[in-house]
Amino acid sequence: MxxxxxxxxxxxxxxxxxxxxxxxxxxxxxxxxxxxxxxxxxxxxxxxxxxxxxEYDEFAYHEMIAHVPLYTHPSPENVLIIGGGDGGTVREVVKHDIVKSVDLVEIDEEVIKVTKEYLPILGSAFDSPKLNIHIGDGIEYVKDTDKRYDVIIVDGSDPVGPAVGLFSESFYRDCYERLKEDGIMVAQTETPYDVNLRVHVPQIYKNIRKVFPDTRMYIANVACYPSGMWSFAFATKKYDPIKDFQGVRYEKDGFKLKYYNDQIHKACFILPNFVRDFIDG
Amino acid sequence: MxxxxxxxxxxxxxxxxxxxxxxxxxxxxxxxxxxxxxxxxxxxxxxxxxxxxxEYDEFAYHEMIAHVPLYTHPSPENVLIIGGGDGGTVREVVKHDIVKSVDLVEIDEEVIKVTKEYLPILGSAFDSPKLNIHIGDGIEYVKDTDKRYDVIIVDGSDPVGPAVGLFSESFYRDCYERLKEDGIMVAQTETPYDVNLRVHVPQIYKNIRKVFPDTRMYIANVACYPSGMWSFAFATKKYDPIKDFQGVRYEKDGFKLKYYNDQIHKACFILPNFVRDFIDG
Incomplete structure (x- = not known):
């Protein structure tokens, strides 16, 4: 069969x-x-x-959503992950010694439970002592919390169903407010290449750019997503991903990664013309 | 239906x-x-x-197979295209004023006929005065011809069926011999990411590296190919794609391209760790 x-x-x-x-x-x-x-x-x-x-290619997405902001910010001690219930982003974030605490806000407890049971490769860091798991709505969390973060990673699902609010201007504004004055937000921003799904992308960038002074797209190749091209918004108050790349820390850490490296950190911001025109046009 | x-x-x-x-x-x-x-x-x-x-994304493949070698070689006057019967590579190559003559060796006349009739976007340059079309086997052609080329582009189909010989060491050796002493060969080398198709890739690089003193992989994102990641071998006798990038000519030409640009020219050689390990491991 x-x-x-x-x-x-x-x-x-x-x-x-x-x-x-x-x-x-x-x-x-x-x-x-x-x-x-x-x-x-x-x-x-x-x-x-x-x-x-x-499991075949989750490393591409999770390494790229985590290490690009963490190797740009000079001291990303406090990290907030919105969504990310499959644990892959947590796994990459807690690798960094410099990260002291990670708050994960996942709306659906079942995703964490199922990942723990069936996808141990993804869920391997759920027991990290740095991690605090909050079951709840990420949109409410960033509205209400008093905490301030160095890095916020928005690792939600697609802009249909429960995650649609994670692509709104008001949500991005709340993220901006919850970041310290030198904070960085990175968000998954769908595919700019798939003929059907790319329709969401220009509006997502308009929404982020109303809030952050500097927002760039970077891309990674993920085989299990249609078109193979996935994008992320790098939205920053102060640090530049190229000029402020933390090369010394990267060398010292020496993680064994499958996708990300110091050259990819810079190359991922180079966009084909049609992608640049699509979000800026 | x-x-x-x-x-x-x-x-x-x-x-x-x-x-x-x-x-x-x-x-x-x-x-x-x-x-x-x-x-x-x-x-x-x-x-x-x-x-x-x-038609949706052929520009990605054809711009990348053509402009990367043509904007590395300082005077690519004579170009040979092996395969390429759909015309897309020809279309990109003849855009360059510096290119004086293009030989296209396609084994299957039907592909050219069908493209001309049904895919005019691809077949738009078949009437270029620079172009000489040879219907025949590319493998025989590079064995027999007395001509010497600045750039050879191997734009064959997959290593199954009629194109399998286009991935052999002896074919690459004949290409090497038909290049001038500062020539460049670029060849499409399948996907290093698709779980089923990637199996061919390490052997292809071994074959090319037995012949050329310097061979690097570069990649492009093509939505209509599985995994979205396509690779090309840049095999060169002398010129370095980064150091010898012909930026002045690129600026002067000012082509309106959809994928390739001066930054992509360099970024496309930056490989994720798993790809680098796959071909070098």
Whole structure:
């Protein structure tokens, strides 16, 4: 029997994965959570029919959303992660000795539970002593908290369903307010290349740019996302990702990473013309 | 009625395209040639069930295979294209005033005919006065010709079927011999990211490196190829793509390109760790 997974929002173009086994399907308060065993790309975490992470290439997304801001800020001691319930971003952030505390605000407790049980590669850092997990709405959290952060990482799902508010101007404004005066926000900002999904991207950048004085896009290649090109917004009050790259710390840490390196840190900000025109046009 | 196209070599993971209409299917002497009208990505050229070019994003592949060598060599007057029957590479190469003559060696006349009729965006430069079309086997051509080239571009299809010899050491050696003493060869070298297709890549680099003193990989993001990451070998006798970048000529030409720019010229050589390890490991 051949079982193929296709994303629920696939209109005219997209990826399909051959599946060996359905490991888990459950309905949480917010969404349908599923884990599939693919034939040769490891396990796939799927929320409401959309691929969140695939064991084969999750390192690309998670290394790039974490290390680009953390190797730009000279002392990222306090980090806030909004979303990120699959644990991949936490895993990369807690690697940094300089990071003293990480707050993770995930709306859906089920995602954490399912990841812990079925995706240990992703969930390996949930027991870090630096980590505080808050189950709740990230939008409410940044509105209400008194804490101030060096780095905020917005690792939400797509701008449909529970995560739609994570792409609004008011949310980005609250993030701005919760950052220290030299803080950096990085947010996943969908794909600028997929013919159907790219429609969201220009408005996301307009929203962030109304709030932050300097916002740039950087990109990473993620095989399990349609078109293979994924983008992130680097929104900063002060530090420049190129000029302020923390090369000495990067060398000293010497992490064994699969995607990110010191040259990628700079090259990822170089955009093909059509992408630049798409967000700036 | 819903019609979806999937590639014939898709084993466990790959892309699907929703099709509006089949415009052409025919059997040439070498392969099955087909053109589909997709719903919103323009037309798709398919050889033996494998996507060659899609109107939506063919610029990424063709700009990157042409402009990277042409903006490295200081005077690329004579260019040889092996394969390239869809015309996209020719279109980019003849844009350069400095290029005086282009030899295109395509084994399958049908590909050129079908492109001219159904894919005019790709076939727009077939009537260039600089262009000489040779219908024949590229492998035989580089063995026999007395001509010497500044730049050879190997724009063949995948290492299955008629194009398999375009990835062999002996073919690369003949290309080396047909280059002038400061010549550059660029070849498409498949995807290093797709879980099924990447298997070919390390051997291709071993083959090229037995012949050329300096061979580097560069990458481009092509949405219609699985994983979205496509690679090219830059094999050179003398010039360095970074140090010898012809910035003055690039500025003067001022082409309106959709993917390639002066910063991409350098950034495309920066590889994620897993890609570097894959070809060098």
């Amino acid at each position: 051949d079982l193929w997974f296709t994303e629920s929002d696939m209109k005219t173009y997209g990826l399909v994965f051959k599946i060996k086994k359905t490991l888990y399907v459950g309905k949480s308060k917010y969404q349908t959570v599923a884990v599939f065993e693919t034939v040769d790309m490891g396990r796939l975490l799927v929320l409401d029919g959309l691929v969140m992470s695939c | 819903d019609l979806w196209f999937t590639e014939s070599d898709m084993k466990t993971y790959g892309l699907v395209f929703k099709i509006k209409k089949t415009l052409y299917v025919g059997k040439s002497k070498y392969q099955t040639v087909a053109v589909f009208e997709t719903v919103d990505m323009g037309r798709l050229l398919v050889l033996d069930g494998l996507v060659m070019s899609c």
